[in-house]
Amino acid sequence: MSGDLLPYVGDRLSQARNFSGLTDEALRVRAVTAARDKAFEDLWALTLAYLTTDTSGGVRLSPHTLRAYRKGVEVLITHATEHGWNLLHPGRREPGLYVAGLVQSGLKPATVQARVAAASALYRALRWAGATDADPFADVKRPKDRTKGIVKNPPYRSDFVQALLAEADPHERVLLLLLTHAGLRIAEALGVDWAHVDLDRRRLLVAHGKGDKARRVPLSARLREALEAVRPAMPSGPVLPWRAYSTAYSRLQKLALKCGREHEFRGFHAGRKYAGTQLYAATRDFTRVAGFLGHEQVDTTRRYVELPEDDLDDVVEGFR
Structure with a gap:
């Protein structure tokens, strides 16, 4: 058994410190490696650290919201793996094709919007880590639901x-x-x-x-x-x-x-x-x-x- 000390990961803030406590270069390398390998758990941990420490919701983001983000990041990584995306330098038309595929699969507009929000959060986290300047979902058209929620x-x-x-x-x-x-x-x-x-x-x-x-x-x-x-x-x-x-x-x-x-x-x-x-x-x-x-x-x-x-x-x- 190794004698190395493992960081405590018992709560979200402690987990976030595993990233936020790194030097800028170490954080960038870790994020680049996770994106290169399309390692979902590492990319989700990076996104969670960003959401916890650098957003207005911070540590008070609800578990329901975090579940939706996690699922959205997982769906994007699966898609990127299957279609050979370079996550750090995605093709200009790839995000639009991703959204079109979500719509074609029969997902409701609100679910598609949630998936895109999660993908955008992942890229904000990658930019926060200094791994990329890409913001591929900034101009992607999102489907609108014309049926009122009350209906x-x-x-x-x-x-x-x-x-x-x-x-x-x-x-x-x-x-x-x-x-x-x-x-x-x-x-x-x-x-x-x-x-x-x-x-x-x-x-x-x-x-x-x-x-x-x-x-x-x-x-x-x-x-x-x-x-x-x-x-x-x-x-x-x-x-x-x-x-x-x-x-x-x-x-x-x-x-x-x-x-x-x-x-x-x-x-x-x-x-x-x-x-x-x-x-x-x-x-x-x-x-x-x-x-x-x-x-x-x-x-x-x-x-x-x-x-x-x-x-x-x-x-x-x-x-x-």
Whole structure:
């Protein structure tokens, strides 16, 4: 066994230091070698180090976002290997052909856009390491999805939410209500700590929202009741017993299966849209809904609210 000391790689920041702590020349050589060999694990580690230390999201990038980046880098490296790319000096038309191939394979526009975002992140990391000046995806046309998100993935229906709540265990009920009543993103829901919960004032602090922005949201009576049911004698630490996205997804998926409605389960975001749609129906104010959901732009909020088809019937009825 070698007596060499291995660097600690127990968390993202420690892993990032394996790259960021190198001299400029050592970092460049390591990146050039990984690109030459099309070594996916090394290239992903380089990309992760860049994302962790040199982007606005930094160490707070969500696991869901990182999974999408990792998959996108893996797909690009596989394509580059199969088609003989020189990663450091790609041909001028190769990135466009790559995107066209993704579209032809039947991927949805949003998935293609995510793959291109990951490829762009890899090249930003290679430039950060001094391995190349190439920015091959800068001018590549990305497919646009003409179908509105609210149509593709509408809010959950009330009867589905109520069915899940009726069968949920106490912690599953809290998770469901954090999504459908508090309007939290899944990463925000999994990150709720008892220190963030103020049952007396009926408020919840979202300490680390998207972009690391904090906000406060009101707690519904039903959510307060659910939190009371799981609150320990000395509340401290995380509210939910799971931190992994995959575990939460599996719990709700199995819950839908238990209700015989597994075909209606569409992940977490439809629950957040349920909250936004309910709030808009009560307030008719996109600005207030935007603040509640943690959106900087009201136009984003419009994609979260499903308007009833008969929304204008009474107004039009009185036209003269």
